[in-house]
Amino acid sequence: HLSIRRQRQMCIRDRVSGMHEVAYRNLLNHLGMRDEIRIYDPVQRLALVKDEVLDLLGVDTRYLFAGPPSFWKFEEREDGSWTDEFGTGYRRSELYCDFLFPVLGKAAFTEIKRYRFPNPRDRARFEGLKEKAARLYETSGYALIGGNIPSVYYLAWVLRGMEQFMTDVVLDPNLACYLMDRIVDWNIGFLDGYLSAIGAYIEYQWVGDD
Secondary structure (H helix, E strand, O other): OOOHHHHHHHHOOOOOOOEEHHHHHHHHHHHOOOOOOOEEEOOOOEEOOOHHHHHHOOOOEEEEOOOOOOOOOOOOOOOOEEEOOOOOEEEEEOOEEEEEEOOOOOOOHHHHHHOOOOOOOOHHHHOOHHHHHHHHHHHOOOEEEEOOOOOOHHHHHHHHOHHHHHHHHHHOHHHHHHHHHHHHHHHHHHHHHHHHHHOOOOOEEOOOOO
C-alpha cells in the first residue's frame, strides 16, 4: 500500500472526477484498494469512482445523476450488445461501444413523425434524487453538479446514425430540423423533472454536444 502522502503527491497535478472502467480498475490495483465497478455511461464505459478515491484525487465536486426510467434497464447480452431506452442498438468494441443500428437510421420522414420518444418525465428517473441532493448539500462541502448532459446533435445521430444525420442536414434540412425540435422538446421535459429535483442544490448544470 502506498502512503497517503505518496498517494497525494502522485495525484496532486490533476483532479479527475470520472474515468474509464479499465483505468479505474488499474488505479484501484495501484492504490491497493477495492471497489465494485459500476458503469454509469455504458457507451464510453465510464465507471463511478468511490468517494475515498475522489477525495484522494482532490476532487471537490460530486455529480447527481438521474436514474433509468421505469420501462427500461441496461442489459448487456452475451455478445456484448445492448439496446438503449430510445431503441438504438450498441455492441462492445474493445474499450468502448459502437452502433449496431440507430433506431431511426432507415426511417422515412413520415416514420420519424410517428416515432414515440420515451417519456422524459417518467417518475422513476428522479426517485430519491431530491433527498440525495439535499443531504449532500447540507452535510458535505462538495460542489454539486447536474451530471446528465442534455444534447441535440449527439442525440440526433444516436437516433439517426452519424452519417445519415449529417446527410440529412445537407440534403433534407426539414427532416433534420424537425428531429432536432423533437429532441429539444424531450430535453425540456427531462430537465423540467430533473432540475425540479436538484436545481436548488447544484452549482451548475452540465450541457454538452458532439
